[in-house]
Amino acid sequence: MSRQKILVTGADLAAQALEVLKNYDIVYAxxxxxxxxxxxxxxxxxxxAIIVRYSKVGAAAMDAAPSLKVISxxxxxxxxxxxxxxxxxxxAVVAALGANASAVAEQALTLMLACAKSVPQLNERMHAGFWDKSTHKSLELAGRTLGLIGLGAIxxxxxxxxxxxxxxxMGFDPYATTWPEGVQRVDLETIWRDSDVISLHCPLTDDNRGLINADTLALCRPGVVLVNTARGGLIDEAALLAAVENGHVRAxxxxSFAVEPMAAGHPFQNRSGFILSPHIGGVTSDAYVNMGLSAARNALAVLGQTVEAA
Known part of the structure; x- marks a missing residue:
């Protein structure tokens, strides 16, 4: 009798997750x-079951798999x-909530610091033989205001x-079930008006697509820093490009980007004021294991299988 199959929309899965799924045949996309x-x-x-790493899973895929019970x-x-x-x-649709929270939060911190301190630009100049101490001024973050949009685990x-x-x-999140100590709860208008740094940590929905656009950027403080480790669709990229080029956005x-992977010739490439990484905020060795285990266990929970500790 053939075993049931689980499709992974990627090329691999953590060994610990595969051990949890040992009673199934795994198919990689x-x-x-x-x-x-x-x-x-x-x-x-x-x-x-489908464990989603890359690509989209739509109605056509669901209809092509009559035995499908869960997308994890x-x-x-x-x-x-x-x-x-x-x-x-x-x-059922389930997610590995919080499994990569540490990794993505660290990436957001890294990007914020890199923008404030011009780390990539100074590194490039140093390697080219320049010493810009007398001309460079970075942004000191102590005492500045960070506005967070989305107060989930990350x-x-x-x-x-x-x-x-x-x-x-300060933060805005109308869906938050808990609120962290030391964070002021505010509305979006306050985020735009009072933030020195804005960082996005919300899911992409039809309601917030293009949340960062020409109108909302115009409400922001001159010299604001924008960080996005969430979803590219939250940003109107043409509007952000214009705001960076005219100096309203410092960096x-x-x-993450509207279309991934980013194609050669994207307007953000080779432009000062943009510090880019290829959607790897959650890609660490620890997060890889944590997300794989969570995705596997979540799938098995729906399938009614006993989930062994790992």
Missing amino acids: GKTPTEEDIVALCKEHDPV KHGSGTDTIDKSAAKERGI GQRFARMACAMGMNV AGLD
């Missing part, structure tokens, strides 16, 4: 699967999964880091 690839693999293998995200953001289609078909962890640095921290530290 490869490093850069397309939606069409996912649909084809669903038709071929009829998985009972290898991470916290489920915007690449058609949740409405899943609900209509009785397919936002809360970043808030604690910023508070420890002596920053004034933008970005780990």
Whole structure:
């Protein structure tokens, strides 16, 4: 009798997660699967679960896998999964909430510091033989105000880091069930008006797509720093480019983009004021294991299997 199959929309999964899933056959979609690839693999293998690392999972993939019971995200953001289609078909959608919180919060902190201190630019100048001590002025963050949009596990962890640095921290999150100590709860208008640094930590929804746009950027303080380790669709990239080029935004530290992977010739490339990383905030050796284990355990919980500790 053949074993049930689980499709992983990536090329690998942590060994610890594979041990949890040892009673299933694992099918990998490869490093850069397309939606069409996912649909084809669903038709071929009829998985009972999909663990989503890359690509989108839409209605066509769900219809191609009549045995599918659960779609488990290898991470916290489920915007690449058609949740409405899943609900209509009785397919559970689960996420590895908090599994990569430390990693992503550290990346947000890194990008904020790099923007404030011009680390990449100074490093490049030093390697080219320049000594810019007499001409460079960086931004001191102690006493400055950080505005967080989204206070889930990542936002809360970043808030604690910023508070420890002596920053004034305020946040907006109408869905937060807990609120971190030392963070002032404010509305979005206050975030725009009073923040020296704005950092995005919210999921992408139809309601907040393009949240950072020409109008909201115009409300921000001149010289604001913008950090995004959430989803690229939260930002109108043309509006941000204009704001950086005219100096209204001091610098933008970005780990996610509207279209990924970023194609050669993107307007942010080779432009001063942009510090870029390829959506790797949650890509650490520890987070890789934590997200894999959480995704595997979440899938098995829906499938009704006993989840062994690992």
